[in-house]
Amino acid sequence: MIAKSKTKTVYADQTAKTTKLAVTAMLAALSAVLMFFEFPLGFIAPSFYQFDFSEVPVLVGTFSMGPVSGVVIEVVKILIKFIIKGTTTGGVGEIANLLIGCSFILPAGFIYKYKKTRISAIVGMLTGTATMAVAGILLNTFVLIPMYSAFMPLEEIIRMGQAIFPIIDSTFSFCLLCVGPFNIIKGLIILVIVFFIYKPLSYLIKSLDSKLTKKTNK
Numbered sequence: 001m002i003a004k005s006k007t008k009t010v011y012a013d014q015t016a017k018t019t020k021l022a023v024t025a026m027l028a029a030l031s032a033v034l035m036f037f038e039f040p041l042g043f044i045a046p047s048f049y050q051f052d053f054s055e056v057p058v059l060v061g062t063f064s065m066g067p068v069s070g071v072v073i074e075v076v077k078i079l080i081k082f083i084i085k086g087t088t089t090g091g092v093g094e095i096a097n098l099l100i101g102c103s104f105i106l107p108a109g110f111i112y113k114y115k116k117t118r119i120s121a122i123v124g125m126l127t128g129t130a131t132m133a134v135a136g137i138l139l140n141t142f143v144l145i146p147m148y149s150a151f152m153p154l155e156e157i158i159r160m161g162q163a164i165f166p167i168i169d170s171t172f173s174f175c176l177l178c179v180g181p182f183n184i185i186k187g188l189i190i191l192v193i194v195f196f197i198y199k200p201l202s203y204l205i206k207s208l209d210s211k212l213t214k215k216t217n218k
Contacts, residue, residue, distance in 0.1 A: 129187025
């Protein structure tokens with residue numbers, strides 16, 4: 001009986017790992033595909049800031065399998081796109097996508113992990129949106145735009161921002177008025193989409209929870 005119980009436990013563990021790996025790969029592939037359908041929000045930020053819906057599958061993975069799995073999906077989706085399309089920014093765009101994406105999904109994932117309800121999901125995504133906006137401003141000001149200026153002169157970047165908001169006169173004001181609001185709009189759009197698909201999503205999460213939870217049959 002003991003040997004049989006151990007065999008069942010090992011089988012359950014292997015099934016859980018296989019299921020988790022398959023779901024991670026599927027969501028990363030879907031997320032990578034969605035990254036190809038990107039478009040600018042020209043009323044708030046220059047055209048090199050592109051919006052896409054790739055964070056939706058990443059959030060599905062984060063909510064269903066935890067924050068660490070969400071980060072893995074985020075990394076894999078970027079690697080897939082990089083392999084297929086390459087980069088035009090020397091990797092700056094990919095680094096930005098990873099860091100900003102993680103700043104969104106991690107707060108959402110940790111809050112939802114604590115209590116898995118619709119309200120927690122919304123609070124998590126709102127917190128993630130705020131975190132993403134702040135992280136976007138700071139990272140772009142001190143890291144990403146200085147790196148990107150190797151491909152586009154800083155003066156040109158500021159000038160593109162001034163075409164939208166004439167009061168922009170520095171990297172920080174550019175990030176405050178363009179990057180921050182861009183990420184807020186992005187987060188809110190993703191929130192609305194996930195809100196409307198929450199019911200079928202919750203069924204998926206519960207199904208995955210039952211498959212990914214290790215159970216010992218005594």
